[in-house]
Amino acid sequence: xxxxxxxxxxxxxxxxxxxxxxxxxxxxxxxxxxxxxxxxxxxxxxxxxxxxxxxxxxxxxxxxxxxxxxxxxxxxxxxxx
Amino acid sequence: xxxxxxxxxxxxxxxxxxxxxxxxxxxxxxxxxxxxxxxxxxxxxxxxxxxxxxxxxxxxxxxxxxxxxxxxxxxxxxxxxxxxxxxxxxxxxxxxxxxxxxxxxxxxxxxxxxxxxxxxxxxxxxxxxxxxxxxxxxxxxxxxxxxxxxxxxxxxxxxxxxxxxxxxxxxxxxxxxxxxxxxxxxxxxxxxxxxxxxxxxxxxxxxxxxxxxxxxxxxxxxxxx
Numbered sequence: 001x002x003x004x005x006x007x008x009x010x011x012x013x014x015x016x017x018x019x020x021x022x023x024x025x026x027x028x029x030x031x032x033x034x035x036x037x038x039x040x041x042x043x044x045x046x047x048x049x050x051x052x053x054x055x056x057x058x059x060x061x062x063x064x065x066x067x068x069x070x071x072x073x074x075x076x077x078x079x080x081x
Numbered sequence: 082x083x084x085x086x087x088x089x090x091x092x093x094x095x096x097x098x099x100x101x102x103x104x105x106x107x108x109x110x111x112x113x114x115x116x117x118x119x120x121x122x123x124x125x126x127x128x129x130x131x132x133x134x135x136x137x138x139x140x141x142x143x144x145x146x147x148x149x150x151x152x153x154x155x156x157x158x159x160x161x162x163x164x165x166x167x168x169x170x171x172x173x174x175x176x177x178x179x180x181x182x183x184x185x186x187x188x189x190x191x192x193x194x195x196x197x198x199x200x201x202x203x204x205x206x207x208x209x210x211x212x213x214x215x216x217x218x219x220x221x222x223x224x225x226x227x228x229x230x231x232x233x234x235x236x237x238x239x240x241x242x243x244x245x246x247x248x249x250x251x252x253x254x255x256x257x258x259x260x261x262x263x264x265x266x267x268x269x270x271x272x273x274x275x276x277x278x279x280x281x282x283x284x285x286x287x288x289x290x291x292x293x294x295x296x297x298x299x300x301x302x303x304x305x306x
Contacts, residue, residue: 011145
């Protein structure tokens with residue numbers, strides 16, 4: 001299962017989401033978008049916009065399914081926890 | 082402006098600004114929009130502490146849950162409190178995006194932390210736009226809910242909401258003069274009845290919106306789309 005978390009280092013929900021994934025021993029890729037610089041930052045913001053239609057965080061992608069915000073119920077369903 | 086540290090950045094707040102300073106300045110403002118700080122104090126302090134960190138780096142209190150794009154016009158919409166830019170979505174969610182602010186009638190803010198269900202299209206939402214005392218009798222104010230331009234009118238103890246655009250030449254009705262229940266367009270004097278949006282000119286009535294008054298707040302009912 002491929003899981004990617006787009007997060008901001010400043011965002012409380014991103015911290016909650018990260019902790020939830022870690023507590024459930026989910027292996028995931030992490031992009032802390034606000035800590036990126038230059039082209040990588042611009043590219044990642046464009047990626048988040050394409051995935052979620054906005055620039056709000058966190059964005060979790062679980063096998064192609066996109067969850068915006070810390071929606072524990074949806075994340076749990078998609079991860080089959 | 083990128084998010085990188087830049088000492089030349091213009092600081093919008095005095096050095097040494099604290100979370101208590103932010104609370105004192107934001108609370109009266111969001112109250113005019115029908116919001117209050119979340120009832121979860123610890124969560125509020127965490128979010129405001131994040132905003133102060135962002136302020137140190139960028140000069141302003143941007144929402145900690147969203148990213149600055151570098152476009153000043155776009156980024157102005159994510160400076161906290163950002164409620165005026167997302168009136169209908171937040172009214173439907175009963176909180177702002179990060180949950181720092183909740184609608185004044187929400188008793189327990191804890192249940193609004195975390196879950197962000199975007200409201201569905203087609204659902205009517207009562208959007209608080211001001212407090213009952215914010216407009217005097219006979220006063221008109223332009224309000225924007227999403228893409229809708231609305232003239233909010235107070236006549237006596239009643240409030241009315243109608244499209245702000247005159248059907249003649251698209252003059253801004255909210256700049257017009259109110260004569261009893263009739264709002265005169267400032268450009269050519271077309272008259273609209275604020276109660277039903279009607280005018281004597283053929284096929285030129287404007288749409289009206291239902292207005293609800295509750296808990297001292299004026300709310301305009303819109304359908305999400």
